[in-house]
Amino acid sequence: MIMDSPLALPASPALGLVQHASARVQRPLRIAFFSDALPERNGAGSYYQDLCHHLRAHGVVADLYQPHLKKRLQMALPLPGDPTQKLLTPNVPKLWAQFAAQQPDVVIAITPGPFGLLGLSLAKRFGCSFLSAFHTQFEELSRLYWNPLSRRVANGYLTLTNSVLCRHSRSVMVHNRALIETVERLGARQTDVMGTPLAPCFLDVPRLAHRASLRHVLFAGRLAPEKNVADVVAAARQLPHIQFSIAGDGPLRRKLERQARDLPNVQFWGWLSRPELRALMDECDLLVLPSALETFGTIALEAMARGRPALVAEGAGxxxxxxxxxxxxxxxxxxxxxSALRRVQALPASQWQTRARQAREAAERLNQETVEQWITLVRRHLT
Structure with a gap:
């Protein structure tokens, strides 16, 4: 069964109330998210930070259980091929106590790592409804990073853990329809296609007007093989009259910096906080996202929220x-x-202005519908 039509519900704190039969009283709806992603270090890490903010504004108690690099009593293992990404083990006694105190109604596992599996265990132990999300086709990424032996081991683990999460979920959330077949093959009984929320700093801070021309291009994301960032550097070499900003970190950073060493129109910014990234977006005219593998492409939605059109590879979700x-x-x-930049550079000023306005309006609309959709979905699956 597939559900992908967000319901038009009023944005009211009443949406966040749930009635408990035993007590015959209403209390705020309580959701516990379990994620192995570090806060704001990738798309999944940012997605649930933003979603929790909006859910709390609707009266929902939303807690995010995830690793933090500065926490003790956890083991950190760099992922093969990308030491900037780490797999961290949860402090089970501490999180168990926190969970028991929160008493959530619904548990949602976001990733197939130790935190996601802990969420499933706690949901079964405390009798909570359990849902899961499937954000990334890790098996596809493993082909870019790992040798055949590592790939076989990693894919075996990922297939097993994803199957466990999908089979125990009342519904598995995906962010584009192309993933439905994958999660059904893993054992999902129901799927829901979910929208993407936005961080407040992309919505609430006043925007700068678009210049209605193309002078400054931004790439933001992990500097990794699947992102095709080398093609952005090649474009900078061919288009010296355009300024290029590259924000982010990853395994290819040093190699890319060497390739662009002689290009005065390229600047590397490293990893930026969300407010810093928003400020850089406002200085640019266009975001580029040429990824070979992109489940959704949240950074493009964030650029649209700032009134900046996004040039995105055709295969992105x-x-x-x-x-x-x-x-x-x-x-x-x-x-x-x-080639793509040369094509869009020829757009007339009036079309740039129209696209900038439409981009902002579409991003705002999807953000609102996504929050309403999440609340409706969780309420539907209450125990």
């Missing part, structure tokens, strides 16, 4: 959302970043 298409530009499969 964000293109599956019809309401966002007016704010997106498509880099086709046979185009390089250079």
């Amino acid at each position: 964000i293109h599956d959302w019809p309401k966002l298409r007016d704010g997106l530009l498509v880099q086709t499969r046979d185009e390089s970043v250079t």
